[in-house]
Amino acid sequence: MSIKFEIYRDGNRLTQFTPVAPMAMGPESVPLPSEIYFRDGLLVLNRGDEHALGIALLWDVPGIGTLHLETTRLRHRDQPYNLNVELARFRLMKIVQKQEDWNLFDFPKADRFTTRFRESQSLFADALGKLHEPGEASKIADQSLAVSIDLSEQLSMFHSELLINRRKQTQAFVKHIVGCRVDPIVQNQKYKDTLCNNFDYAILPIRWNQLQPQEHTFDAAAVDEWADLLSKKRMPIIAGPLIDLTEGEVPDWMYIWEHDFDTLRELAYEYVQKVVTRYRKSVSVWNVCAGIHTNSVFTLSFEQIIELTRLLIAQVKTLLPSARTLVTIKYPFGEHHSRSRSSVPPMLYAEMVAQGGISFEAFGLELEMGVPSPGMFTRDLFQFSCMLDKFSTLGRPLFLTSLCVPGRSTPDPHDQSEGKLDPILAGKWKRPWDPELQAEWLSAAYRIALSKPYIESIAWGNLADISPTLPAGGLLDDMLKPKPAFAKIQEMREQFHLWQRKV
Numbered sequence: 001m002s003i004k005f006e007i008y009r010d011g012n013r014l015t016q017f018t019p020v021a022p023m024a025m026g027p028e029s030v031p032l033p034s035e036i037y038f039r040d041g042l043l044v045l046n047r048g049d050e051h052a053l054g055i056a057l058l059w060d061v062p063g064i065g066t067l068h069l070e071t072t073r074l075r076h077r078d079q080p081y082n083l084n085v086e087l088a089r090f091r092l093m094k095i096v097q098k099q100e101d102w103n104l105f106d107f108p109k110a111d112r113f114t115t116r117f118r119e120s121q122s123l124f125a126d127a128l129g130k131l132h133e134p135g136e137a138s139k140i141a142d143q144s145l146a147v148s149i150d151l152s153e154q155l156s157m158f159h160s161e162l163l164i165n166r167r168k169q170t171q172a173f174v175k176h177i178v179g180c181r182v183d184p185i186v187q188n189q190k191y192k193d194t195l196c197n198n199f200d201y202a203i204l205p206i207r208w209n210q211l212q213p214q215e216h217t218f219d220a221a222a223v224d225e226w227a228d229l230l231s232k233k234r235m236p237i238i239a240g241p242l243i244d245l246t247e248g249e250v251p252d253w254m255y256i257w258e259h260d261f262d263t264l265r266e267l268a269y270e271y272v273q274k275v276v277t278r279y280r281k282s283v284s285v286w287n288v289c290a291g292i293h294t295n296s297v298f299t300l301s302f303e304q305i306i307e308l309t310r311l312l313i314a315q316v317k318t319l320l321p322s323a324r325t326l327v328t329i330k331y332p333f334g335e336h337h338s339r340s341r342s343s344v345p346p347m348l349y350a351e352m353v354a355q356g357g358i359s360f361e362a363f364g365l366e367l368e369m370g371v372p373s374p375g376m377f378t379r380d381l382f383q384f385s386c387m388l389d390k391f392s393t394l395g396r397p398l399f400l401t402s403l404c405v406p407g408r409s410t411p412d413p414h415d416q417s418e419g420k421l422d423p424i425l426a427g428k429w430k431r432p433w434d435p436e437l438q439a440e441w442l443s444a445a446y447r448i449a450l451s452k453p454y455i456e457s458i459a460w461g462n463l464a465d466i467s468p469t470l471p472a473g474g475l476l477d478d479m480l481k482p483k484p485a486f487a488k489i490q491e492m493r494e495q496f497h498l499w500q501r502k503v
Contacts, residue, residue, distance in 0.1 A: 001050050004080035005043040008138030015041050020425070021377045023338040025054035025070050030345045031338035042080055050076050058377055058427050059087060061142070064149050066427035068333075068377040084138035085127050088145040092124055095152050098386060102159045113155055120147040152382035156448055160385070163451035168499050176200035176236050177450070178493040179459035180475070181402050184222040185210075186466050190480050192229055195463055198490060201236040201284070202226075203401055203459045206275055208243065209251040220278065227282040238401060238459070240287030241328055241364075242275055243268050243312055250297050258298050265308060272312055276319045286320075287364050287401060288312050290328035293349035294336040305344055309353055313360045326399060327353050328364030331375030332387055339374060347390050354394045362397040368404040368461050368470055370433060371421040378427035385448050388455070397456045400449055404461030405429075407438040407472030407483060414478060415468050423471055435472070439484035446492055460489065 007014045017038045024034035024047055035046040036055065045055050056070035071086035072093060095117065104110045123144035130137040181203035182195055195202060204226055211220050230237050244250075257263040276286065289312050292305050300308065309327060316323050329346045336343045344352075350363060367384075369376045379387075391398045406412075406423045409432030413419035423433050429441060442460070449455050462468040464476040475486035 001076035003045040003053060003055070003074055003076055005045075005055070005083040005086070006041070006080045006134060007043055007083045008135055011135040011139040013041065013135065017043065019043060020058035021068060021335070021372075021374075022055060022057040023335060025056050025073070026051070027073065028347070029054075029056075029070065030347075031056070031334045033338055033341050043083060052076075054086075054090065055083075061146050061149060064146050065380065065429050065431070066378065067149070067380050067383075067429070068427060069145075082131065082134050082137055082141070084145070085124075085131070085141040088120075088124055088127065088141040088148065091145055091148040091152060092120060094382075094386065095120075095148060095155065098152075098155065098382075098389075101389065102155075104155065104159065110155075110158065113151060113158070116147060116151045116154075120144045120151060123147065149380060149382070153380055156382045156385040157444060160448040160451035163453070164447060167451065167453060177457045177496050178489060179203055179238070179457055180463050181205065181459050181461050182226060182463055183467060184226045186464070187222065187225060188466075188480070191464060191466070191476075192226075194476065194480065196229070196233045196235055198486075198493075199235075200493070201238065201457070201459075202230055203287075204230070204237050204239045204283075206240050206242055206279075207249060208254075208271060209249060211275070212251055212271060215251075215253045218274065220275075223279075227279050231282045236284040237279075237282055238285040238287055238326070238364075238399070239275075239279060239283040240326070241290035242272050242286065242288055242316075243292070244290040244330075245297050246291035246294055246330060247296050249291070255297070261298075261300060261304050261308075264298060265311060268308070268312065269315060272315055273319065276316055276323075280320055283323075285324040285326060285361075285399075286316050287326040287328055288316055288360070290364065290366065291330040293329070293344040293346060294331060295340055295343040296336060299342055301342075302344060305349065306352055306356055310356065310358045313358050317359060324362070325360040326362050326364040326401070327358075327360050328366060328401060330366045332365060332367060333375060333379070333383075335374040335377075350391070350394055354396055360396075362399055362456065363391060363394065364399050364401040365391070366402040366461075367400065368402060368473070370406040370423050370426055370429075371417075371470055372423075372425040373421060376426065378429055380429060381444055381448060384445060388449060388452055392452065392454055396454075398452070398454050399456050400458040402461035402469075403442075403445060403449070403458055404470050404473045405438055405441050406433040406470045407435045407465070407474070407485065409433045410471070412465075412468070412471030414465065415471050415473070421471065433471075435483045435485065438472075439488040442485050443488050443492065446489070450496075460485075 022036040052073040127140040179201040411419040462474040465474040
């Protein structure tokens with residue numbers, strides 16, 4: 001059995017279509033391994049079972065953007081579904097669900113959104129009434145989807161303002177709220193001064209493949225210099241992740257042990273002991289591990305994934321009993337699970353770690369998006385807010401240890417991919433990325449994130465466009481001149497500090 005879709009553009013059925021980043025979606029929007037292809041004029045989702053499934057893929061919504069969107073869960077049947085209609089159905093359903101979660105149904109000042117919601121709902125009802133004319137139904141569904149996405153982002157921002165005001169009144173913001181991740185390789189004095197003078201804390205990466213490029217070589221000079229500088233400036237440091245088991249983060253010499261869990265565990269243990277002992281006097285919070293749940297480099301069983309997490313946290317606690325520790329979730333939308341059955345969905349991993357008797361203080365979260373790489377396709381602010389809400393049930397604070405989007409819409413030969421990643425292939429939020437749009441997204445995303453009472457602080461992922469993780473992802477350009485995003489983050493930081501002073 002399979003689930004099939006007809007696809008329409010401007011009311012015309014497509015006979016050629018290449019799905020971008022397609023995934024089967026199970027309950028709770030968890031991606032699942034599956035076979036997805038376009039053949040004989042139909043988009044086909046094959047998974048080999050008869051459970052209801054949805055599909056998610058990059059989808060162009062004229063006037064709104066090109067976003068990674070999903071359908072509702074659908075039953076297997078011979079007759080194909082209308083993809084345009086099902087994408088519109090899911091967003092409407094999600095708006096109803098979140099309005100209930102956010103207690104906005106009877107909120108007096110939310111009345112203005114009711115009209116827009118009814119407009120989208122009415123359009124969708126018209127589309128359902130035209131299912132016998134699928135081309136016409138798709139055109140009306142496209143209009144409903146565009147209204148829904150715009151409305152859902154407005155709702156997200158409205159809800160965030162309500163909660164930010166509550167946090168402000170209850171004195172719930174911490175002192176060190178706005179941070180930035182640095183690149184220890186960069187030793188430029190202006191870079192260092194900008195970081196120390198304009199942020200509350202620093203994320204100091206301690207990359208295994210940089211500190212230990214060969215098995216018996218340990219090169220910590222760059223990190224030493226940054227740790228000494230930040231300590232002298234009395235600037236809090238979140239160090240790590242110490243162990244990041246995603247592609248590009250593991251030393252090349254480790255790959256021969258990819259099927260040997262015992263050796264991996266011993267080598268990771270030895271490395272963490274060395275790092276924690278070395279920087280024990282400088283570091284405020286230890287970001288202990290990241291990406292273990294993706295299983296993208298080592299093939300670990302579920303039990304081994306949890307055991308390794310427990311072991312690494314316990315090791316830091318043994319060396320420093322009072323240390324604050326983070327367990328970091330990378331790629332929180334879970335695309336890796338659609339590519340590998342051996343991986344663990346991010347929220348399942350988070351729940352098991354939170355409930356498994358592991359003594360850690362908080363979760364870390366990395367969300368970098370806007371490039372065509374698994375886990376990094378473009379989503380809108382409503383999707384961002386809904387994803388963050390999933391962490392509210394875990395009983396731990398959340399640190400956003402890297403938040404980032406591109407500052408350009410073309411490949412960047414100076415980024416870490418050396419120009420291999422083209423942002424335009426990953427979709428767009430409103431319009432193709434540029435410095436002004438990067439600043440606009442930053443402002444909105446920060447307000448949404450900091451409205452959540454369980455989110456403690458946010459760090460931007462790149463200080464400057466010097467080997468950034470995303471094309472032009474920095475707050476400064478490659479000449480270390482401030483971009484609009486830098487001005488925006490300083491404006492917000494000053495506002496948060498003003499609220500603290502008033503308290």
